[in-house]
Amino acid sequence: MPTVNQDQASYPDKIDARLWRIAGVCVLGSFMNLLDTTVVTVAQRTWVATFGSSQAVVGWTITGYTLALAAVIPLSGWAADRFGTKRIFLGSVLAFTLGSLLCAVAPNITLLIAARVVQGIGGGLLTTLTLTIVNREAGPKRVGRVMAVLGIPVVLAPAFGPVVGGWLIDSYSWQWIFWVNLPVGVAAIGLAAMVLPSDDPAPQETFDVIGMLLLSPGLPALLYGMSEIPSRGTMADRHVWIPVATGTALIVGFVFHALYRTDKPLIDLRLLTNRAFTLTNAAMFFYIVSTFGASVLWPSYFQQLLNYTPLQAGMGVVPRGIGAAVTMPLAGMLMDRRGARGILFIGVTLIVAGMGVFAYGVVGRQEALPALLTGLTMVGLGMGATRMPLVAVAMQTLAPHQMARGSTLIKVNQQVAAAVGTALMSVILTSQLNRESAAGANPADLSHAYGVAFVTAIVLAGLTFIPLAFMYKRPEATTPRHTEQRSGQSSTGVR
Known part of the structure; x- marks a missing residue:
């Protein structure tokens, strides 16, 4: 074995x-x-x-x-x-x-x-x-x-x-x-x-009961409240603000508990003192908010404005998946050879540019269908060069014994970002559609409403550049695991 x-x-x-x-x-x-x-x-x-x-x-x-x-x-x-x-x-x-x-x-x-x-x-x-x-x-x-x-x-x-x-x-x-x-x-x-x-389990590993009682209900409550925003149309609805407030309070309580009340928290927030780990998670948050939010809009646009069937709308976003499948293995090979920083900048640039091309196609309606598909392909190419390299960089900065807890923190970040992106884009689109309808716009020509939502996604994707800009080159002579063996701490640089 x-x-x-x-x-x-x-x-x-x-x-x-x-x-x-x-x-x-x-x-x-x-x-x-x-x-x-x-x-x-x-x-x-x-x-x-x-x-x-x-x-x-x-x-x-x-x-x-x-x-x-x-x-x-x-x-x-x-x-x-x-x-x-x-x-x-x-x-x-x-x-x-x-x-x-x-x-x-x-x-x-x-x-x-x-x-x-x-x-x-x-x-x-x-x-x-x-x-x-x-x-x-x-x-x-x-x-x-x-x-x-x-x-x-x-x-x-x-x-x-x-x-x-x-x-x-x-x-x-x-x-x-x-x-x-x-x-x-x-x-x-x-x-x-x-x-x-x-692997060798650690039977002596203590279970953070208080942390579980705070975070396991707190995170679902927060995500549920956010998921209700699009259907309720406002944060003031009790189906939104009660679970959001409850979830937020429980999560804040967990943060205090994890930092000051226990040495073995359910999720080790002290990992965030690792500068590179924090920067990559910040970049990951903006990346997922923008791309996950936009992914909610793409099928809706195809169906509502181009009158596609659900199956046709699903086929319409396939170029994004194909683009990502093309660049993902290439990005992995280049990352192992040259480091991730340059690849990530190229990936985010492709995402921003692709969303811009798609937004241009939205304004052009049916006549600009090639622009829509080109934009989705560019976004896919960028996603293939961004998502997994970001995760890999975050994990690279951790010592072996930190990886299980680090993976958990990364996934929590991704879940919250996906919920924020979905809720934010849905609310922006709904408010714009309501405004267009109130102004007497033709229901078949609501491209402006979608345009505003896609521009928001572009801005959010652009924010990914900020944490990326602060990533610094990791010394070639050491790796996080070398550092761990020498000092018991994980590396805080990225390559």
């Missing part, structure tokens, strides 16, 4: 077959999780008709999953340290597969929502464990290339998930969007048992 490399200071430059097998297992688990997240979006109307329910109730198949995911992410770092990453990975894939089975046989909407919560528990643990496992095994010299492989599900699942879901529902039945997970899940469990390295 393979074991974790104990000599953290020595990693080869070449990626061997063993590391590819480990990365492949992680990709399989991630792809199953991320694909299912996007597939269910096209089943919403089908469930409304099948179960005779309302869209508000059916929407909880997505909301329940998201909240369960948010609730368990803070626990994943402690669980990985306490029980070992391999055991938790196997358990999380098992939970997700079991949840898929329960979804497929659910006789009513209530049990379907409950089964989606089970899926969310498994999915939340998977999202952080894959980062920890891959980074521990790859080391700083190979992490860029391996993270590029791990990023494949991130870019392909949103692009092809709605297409796959629509095909399964139209050709077979909605149950098949869950049935297909069973053989994949069983294969992932079998391969993980054989391939993933066994």
Whole structure:
């Protein structure tokens, strides 16, 4: 049985077959999780008709999953340290597969929502464990290339998930969007048992009960309140401000507790004293707010202004996924050879420029369809050169024993950023559409409203340059793991 490399200071430059097998297992688990997240979006109307329910109730198949995911992410770092990453990975894939089975046989909407919560528990643990496992095994010299492989599900699942879901529902039945997970899940469990390295759990690792009671309900409450903003239309609605205020208060309480009341917090906020780790997370926040928010607008624009069907709208954003798939492996190779800073600047520049080209196409309407597709392709190229390199840089700055908690902090940051981006763009678009309608604008010509929203996304993407500009070159002679062995502290520079 393979074991974790104990000599953290020595990693080869070449990626061997063993590391590819480990990365492949992680990709399989991630792809199953991320694909299912996007597939269910096209089943919403089908469930409304099948179960005779309302869209508000059916929407909880997505909301329940998201909240369960948010609730368990803070626990994943402690669980990985306490029980070992391999055991938790196997358990999380098992939970997700079991949840898929329960979804497929659910006789009513209530049990379907409950089964989606089970899926969310498994999915939340998977999202952080894959980062920890891959980074521990790859080391700083190979992490860029391996993270590029791990990023494949991130870019392909949103692009092809709605297409796959629509095909399964139209050709077979909605149950098949869950049935297909069973053989994949069983294969992932079998391969993980054989391939993933066994690490040493730390039975003495104490559990931060107070931190769990503060953060596990606080984060879902905050995200739920933000998710209600688009449908409620205002922050003043009690369905928005009560969960947002409650979640914020609990999170603030956790911050105080983690910094001043315990030596073993659920999430180690002291990692933010690492300058490079903080800068990369700040850049990641702006990047996700802009791109995730824009991803909400693209399908809506295609359907509302260009009269595309949902399937056509899904196909319309495929160029973004293709663009990301092209640059992601190239960015990984260049990062391992030359460092990430230049790649990140190029990636963000492509995102900003691509959004600008798309915004130009929005003004031109149908006559500028080539500009829309060109803009989406450019954004995809930029995303492939930005997302996983940012994550890799953040993980590179951590010592091996910090990776599980660091992965958790990164995922919490990503979850909050995605919620902020979705809520912000939805509110801006809704307010602009209401203003256009009040002014008597032609409902078929509301391109100005979308233009304002896309310009906002461009500005937010541009803010990513600020933390990137403060990143400094990491000395070639040392790596975070070398530094860890000498002084017990992780490096604070990036390459």
